[in-house]
Amino acid sequence: MKKFLLALMIFAASIGLFACTSGGATSTYEIALITDKGDIDDKSFNQGAWEGVVAYAVANEITHQYYKPEDVSNDYYLAAIEDAIAAGAQVVVTPGFLFEVAIYQAQSLHPNVKFILLDGYPQAGDYSTYYTRENTASIVYAEEESGFFAGYAAVKDGMRSLGYEGGQAVPAVVAFGYGFLQGAEYAAAELELAAGEVTVQYHYTGDFAESVKNKGTASAMFQSGVEVIFAAGGSVGKSVMSAAAEATPVGKVIGVDVDQRYDSPTVITSAMKGLGESVQQVLAAIYETGTWTDFGGKTTVLNASNNGVGLPTEVLDGSSTDAFDRFTTFNRAAYDLIFADVADGTVGTILRVVEVADPEGGAGALKPAELLTAAEISNGLGLSLVTLTIIE
Numbered sequence: 001m002k003k004f005l006l007a008l009m010i011f012a013a014s015i016g017l018f019a020c021t022s023g024g025a026t027s028t029y030e031i032a033l034i035t036d037k038g039d040i041d042d043k044s045f046n047q048g049a050w051e052g053v054v055a056y057a058v059a060n061e062i063t064h065q066y067y068k069p070e071d072v073s074n075d076y077y078l079a080a081i082e083d084a085i086a087a088g089a090q091v092v093v094t095p096g097f098l099f100e101v102a103i104y105q106a107q108s109l110h111p112n113v114k115f116i117l118l119d120g121y122p123q124a125g126d127y128s129t130y131y132t133r134e135n136t137a138s139i140v141y142a143e144e145e146s147g148f149f150a151g152y153a154a155v156k157d158g159m160r161s162l163g164y165e166g167g168q169a170v171p172a173v174v175a176f177g178y179g180f181l182q183g184a185e186y187a188a189a190e191l192e193l194a195a196g197e198v199t200v201q202y203h204y205t206g207d208f209a210e211s212v213k214n215k216g217t218a219s220a221m222f223q224s225g226v227e228v229i230f231a232a233g234g235s236v237g238k239s240v241m242s243a244a245a246e247a248t249p250v251g252k253v254i255g256v257d258v259d260q261r262y263d264s265p266t267v268i269t270s271a272m273k274g275l276g277e278s279v280q281q282v283l284a285a286i287y288e289t290g291t292w293t294d295f296g297g298k299t300t301v302l303n304a305s306n307n308g309v310g311l312p313t314e315v316l317d318g319s320s321t322d323a324f325d326r327f328t329t330f331n332r333a334a335y336d337l338i339f340a341d342v343a344d345g346t347v348g349t350i351l352r353v354v355e356v357a358d359p360e361g362g363a364g365a366l367k368p369a370e371l372l373t374a375a376e377i378s379n380g381l382g383l384s385l386v387t388l389t390i391i392e
Contacts, residue, residue, distance in 0.1 A: 028088030029065035031057050031283070034080045036096045037072040044234050045275065048258040049095035049118055052279030060287060063088075074125070077102035085113055091286060093279060094118065097170060101125045107133040114292065116282050118275060119172060121299060137295035139278050142303035143172050144352040145342055146271040147179025147230070148186070149311050150254045152338055153269060154228050155187035155198055157330040159252075163201045163226040165218055165240055167208040167233025169370035175352035176232040176256065176271060177202065181381055181388065182350055188385040196387045201226055202377075203391035204370050208234035217391065218243035218251075228252035228268065241266050252326075259312040261326070268326040274308045304343040311335060354380030 033053050035046045050066055057064040065087070069080040077099055084092055090113060094103055097120040104122040107115055115136040122138065123130045132138050154162055164180055166173040181200060188198045201221050205214050218229055218240040231240035231253055237260060244251030244266035255261070255270030285291040294300075302308020312323045313332065324331050341347045356376045358365040367376075374388040 029063045029084070030088060031062055031064040031091045031093070032081075032084035032087070032089035033064075033066040033093040033095070034077065034084060034099070035066060035068045036077075036094075036098045037069075038234065040066055040068070042234070043237075043260055043263055044257045045095040045118070048273070048275030049093055049279055052276030053093055053283075055276060056280045056283045062287070065089075072098075074101040074105075078105055081106045085110055089113065091116065091283065094120075095275070096120060097172070103136060104131065107136045111135055114286060114296070116279065116295075118278065119273070132297055132299065134293075134297040136297070137282050137292075138299040139282065139295070140299055140301050141172075141273040141278075142301060142309050142350075142352070143175035143271070143273070144179035144182070144350045145304050146273065146309040146311075147176040147232070148183035148342065148347075148350050149179075149309075149335070149338065150230055150269065150271040151180035151183025151185075152187045153183075153311065153327065153330045153335065154230075154254065155184045155191070155193075156334060157327045159227045160193075160198050161226050162198065163218070163221040163229035164203065165214070165221070165229050165231050165233065165236060166204045167236050168206055169204045169368065171352070173204070173232050174369045176230070178352060178354065178377070178381055179350055180230050180232075180271075181377070181383060181386060185381070185383050185386045186347065193385055195385050198385060199387045199389065201389050201391050202374070205233055205236050206370075208236060210235040210238040214239035215243045219247065221391070222247035222251040226251070228254060230254040230256070230271065232256040232271070238263075259316075259323075261312070261315070261323075262317060265326075269311050269324070272310055272312060274302055274310075278302055278308065304339060310339060351381055356380065 031053055033050050038046050040046050040050055053064055067080045067084050069076040081092055093116045095118045099117055100120040100123045103115050103117045104124055117138050119140055121130050122132050122136060164177050166177050184198050203217055214236050221229055229240050231237035237255055241253050241264040244253050252268050253266045255267045257273055260270045261267045282295050285295055315323050354377055356367045356372055358367040374390045378388050
């Protein structure tokens with residue numbers, strides 16, 4: 001993944017300013033980012049997307065600003081979008097699935113504005129009516145591949161007792177977890193480990209919050225012998241990092257979405273999405289290459305084959321020259337090999353969903369992911385070496 005040192009430096013300078021411009025004071029801003037319920041420095045979606053906006057806009061001298069909605073709802077998200085457009089926004093970037101309904105509405109209200117929706121599909125709120133207009137680019141990520149790399153690296157590094165603490169069981173969180181399990185299974189097969197030698201404790205928190213409850217779940221995992229927890233739930237990760245720091249011995253954490261090694265020495269790596277890179281790529285299609293039609297009116301999936309997901313390979317704060325220095329044996333060379341195998345299809349299909357019929361839901365109904373049993377997940381993903389335990 002491309003280096004973001006410039007973006008990080010500019011981002012640090014712009015926190016709290018709400019706007020960055022390219023030449024003196026101005027009351028109009030051409031590129032706007034609307035934050036979700038988190039903050040611009042959330043070490044996750046908002047920050048990753050904003051870094052991409054800042055990097056591109058500063059390099060190309062384009063005015064830009066971020067807006068934080070007054071509250072969490074489709075109406076407030078739409079209101080923030082309207083504020084941005086009233087202030088001159090010609091391009092609006094929205095990070096996360098929470099904006100699906102607001103973008104579904106805004107794209108029709110403002111056909112001359114271009115919208116970049118990250119990690120979501122414009123929909124009417126019923127999860128059955130989807131439509132992406134020509135002025136909207138829907139960008140999604142193969143979280144299952146990024147999770148696969150995380151699980152693979154942990155087992156190849158010698159860890160055998162793993163944990164997964166996801167947030168709400170939304171598609172991205174589910175895909176991260178399933179990929180993590182499949183990566184652990186693939187590594188166990190390569191190492192010719194015995195069935196059951198690798199174990200995974202698996203839990204959905206039901207939220208994306210930093211809380212005593214979520215920290216307690218992580219602490220219990222570490223106390224039971226879990227060596228590393230993949231925390232895939234926004235601010236849930238802060239709870240897991242805190243639990244890891246207090247564990248004896250100190251626990252290990254795998255971050256999510258962006259490189260979270262800078263948040264805690266317990267973070268050994270992160271299952272990343274190329275948030276900043278994807279924003280810059282689409283902005284370049286608008287302003288430089290004239291290739292907006294490659295993105296507008298459709299959904300683009302970013303995965304390993306187009307360098308859209310992966311583990312971090314560079315350290316940006318100068319603290320190390322090796323992004324794999326918190327592993328014991330797993331290294332860049334081993335990562336490059338498995339990355340290439342995923343990118344070219346050698347590994348095969350990495351599943352992001354497990355479909356199990358719900359006998360109580362009527363004909364064709366499927367059980368929600370958070371209600372699947374360990375056996376159902378294991379069977380669906382073809383796990384034979386990894387033993388899975390669901391933590392309620």
